[in-house]
Amino acid sequence: xxxxxxxxPTGDCPLNRQDPHAAEHTVRTRDAVLKSLExxxxxxxxxxxxxxxxxxxxxxxxDVILNLATGYRSKKDQANIAAILEMSGIPFTGASSHGHVVxxxxxxxxxxxxxxxxxTPPFQVVLGKEDLRRDLTRGLKLPAIVKPAAEGASLGIxxxxxxSTAEGAARVAARLIDEFGPPVLIEEFIPGREFTVALLGYxxxxxxxxxxxxxxxxxxxxxxxxxxxxxxxxxxxxxxxxLARLLQDAAVRSAAAVGCRDFARVDIRLSDGGVPYxxxxxxxxxxxxxxSEYPRIAAKAGLTYTDIVKTLIQAAAExxxxxxxxxxxxxxxxxxxx
Ligand SMILES: Nc1ncnc2c1ncn2[C@@H]1O[C@H](COP(=O)(O)OP(=O)(O)O)[C@@H](O)[C@H]1O
Ligand SMILES: [Mg+2]
Numbered sequence: 001x002x003x004x005x006x007x008x009p010t011g012d013c014p015l016n017r018q019d020p021h022a023a024e025h026t027v028r029t030r031d032a033v034l035k036s037l038e039x040x041x042x043x044x045x046x047x048x049x050x051x052x053x054x055x056x057x058x059x060x061x062x063d064v065i066l067n068l069a070t071g072y073r074s075k076k077d078q079a080n081i082a083a084i085l086e087m088s089g090i091p092f093t094g095a096s097s098h099g100h101v102v103x104x105x106x107x108x109x110x111x112x113x114x115x116x117x118x119x120t121p122p123f124q125v126v127l128g129k130e131d132l133r134r135d136l137t138r139g140l141k142l143p144a145i146v147k148p149a150a151e152g153a154s155l156g157i158x159x160x161x162x163x164s165t166a167e168g169a170a171r172v173a174a175r176l177i178d179e180f181g182p183p184v185l186i187e188e189f190i191p192g193r194e195f196t197v198a199l200l201g202y203x204x205x206x207x208x209x210x211x212x213x214x215x216x217x218x219x220x221x222x223x224x225x226x227x228x229x230x231x232x233x234x235x236x237x238x239x240x241x242x243l244a245r246l247l248q249d250a251a252v253r254s255a256a257a258v259g260c261r262d263f264a265r266v267d268i269r270l271s272d273g274g275v276p277y278x279x280x281x282x283x284x285x286x287x288x289x290x291x292s293e294y295p296r297i298a299a300k301a302g303l304t305y306t307d308i309v310k311t312l313i314q315a316a317a318e319x320x321x322x323x324x325x326x327x328x329x330x331x332x333x334x335x336x337x338x
Contacts, residue, residue, distance in 0.1 A: 003042045003313060004062035005033055006069045006085065006092070008049055014073040019153075022070075025288050029068055032289040036309035037066075049081045057088045064316035065092035066309070070284060075152055078284055079104055091319040093312040095283040099259030103283035106149045106185055109258050113278055116257040118250060120278045121269075125149065126173045126184040136169040136186045146172040149183040152282070154223040156180055162189050162220065190269040190277045194221060195237060197251035198285065198297040199264045200308065202315035205255050207248035208301040211293065212237035233293070235300040247276050254278045262315040263308070265294055 008015060008026045016023040030046060037044040047056045049069040057065065065088070069081040083097035095103065102108050107125040114120060124136050137144055143164045148156040156176050163169045173184045194213040199205040212234045213221060225231060237244065251266035258264075258281045265285035268276050286292035289305060298308050 001042050001064060001313070001317065002060075002062040003037055003044050003064055003066055004057055004060050004090075005030060005037070005044055005046045005066045006049060006053065006057070006081065007046060008068070008070045009072065010048060013050070015071040015075070015077075018074065025286070025291070026068075026070070028289060028291075029287050032305055033066060033068060033287070033309055036306040037313075039306050040310055040313070042313065049077070053081075054084050054088060057085075057090065062090060064313060064320060065090050066312060066316070067092045067094050067284070068287065070286075076104060076150060091316040091323070093262050093316045095258075095260050095262075095264075099261065100283050102258045103260065103264075103281050104150050105183070106147075106280050107183060109254075109281055112257040112259075113254050113281075116253060118254050118257060118278055119275060120254075121188040121190050123185050123187040126177070126182060126186065128182050129174070129177060132170045132174055132177075135166050136173060137163075137166045140186065140188050143189045144169055144186050145189045146176065146184060146186050148176050148180040149185045151180055154221055154226045157220065157222045158224065159218070159220065159222065161222070190271050190279075191219065192272050193270045194219070195247050195268045195270065195276075196293055196297075197248055197266045197268065198294050199251060199255050199260070199266065200262070200298070200303075200311055202262050202311070202318060205252055205260060205262075205264060207251055208297050208303075209236035210239065210244050210247045211235035211297050211300075212239070233296070235297050243270075243274070250276045250278055254281050257281075258283065262312050263294070 007030045010023050010026050034044055045060050047053050049072045065085055071077045079097050079100035082100050085092045086097055102112055110120045122140055143162050145161050146169055147161055163172055169186050176184045196211050198208040214232045216230050247268055254266050255264040260283050265282040267279040270276050285294040287294055295305055
């Protein structure tokens with residue numbers, strides 16, 4: 001099969017200027033995926049996200065697209081890149097643009113989860129500086145955590161993010177608006193154990209073994225803790241089987257509520273009362289070899305990197321096939337001739 005791998009830019013771009021490790025991570029992921037595609041006998045090409053990508057993809061005319069693009073100007077472009085891939089009409093791996101939008105904006109994801117009956121920490125959202133005059137902790141049990149609503153990698157999360165007064169919440173929220181822009185989330189802080197659940201599969205996602213994040217210090221996966229990797233992970237987590245199933249079920253249902261496809265990773269805190277609260281759904285989990293959680297968890301489940309790539313490609317190929325069934329809408333707008 002002819003596979004076009006779409007990645008974030010590897011050269012100079014706003015995303016790579018913001019995060020000095022981003023380009024290196026993109027290169028490592030791209031090279032690992034290309035190696036797997038070669039192993040699988042596919043004919044691979046690479047296109048970097050940017051203004052020319054649609055034309056480049058149309059010229060190449062691949063059978064499927066493997067979408068690894070985590071951003072262009074910023075991480076928020078994940079959704080825009082998926083939208084451009086939709087315009088190409090060629091099936092691609094992972095969430096649709098809609099799924100990425102919902103997943104990227106945590107308050108929207110939380111509303112989707114609540115509507116589906118999934119527990120997520122109660123929250124307030126700050127849409128702009130004018131909201132700072134409101135009581136941002138109203139209706140919330142304190143302490144609360146104040147975090148950017150549309151970032152990742154724990155950006156903006158420090159020890160100071162956990163506040164126990166409304167004034168504290170407003171102060172941290174004001175700082176986050178200046179640094180990252182709105183929206184900002186004020187969310188009940190859930191003390192207790194932290195887990196992440198990787199999902200893989202099509203047409204519906206299935207959970208891999210639950211992984212626990214065990215903190216060496218404190219109980220916050222802050223930016224610093226993530227950067228220094230100062231946690232240990234345990235996969236499968238040491239939890240009773242029924243709890244593991246509860247966490248996996250919460251993860252699968254949240255990913256479905258957000259609109260994920262093929263793969264995803266869901267972060268969950270378990271309250272001291274034993275109730276799982278879903279924090280967020282990652283619609284494009286990192287696949288950096290020997291670094292990202294996702295391939296590490298997959299390995300624990302006995303899946304190689306190539307197994308992950310194989311499933312993703314099969315998922316997109318399956319969408320290509322089902323589109324060709326009689327009666328299904330054609331990507332090239334076949335109705336035009338009618
Ligand atoms: N409501 C919360 N209660 C407890 N800890 C939280 C809460 N929200 C975030 N955290 C902590 O901050 C980390 C990062 O938050 P998360 O919402 O997953 O954002 P990111 O997209 O940056 O990973 C979590 O892994 C967790 O340790
Ligand atoms: Mg997270």
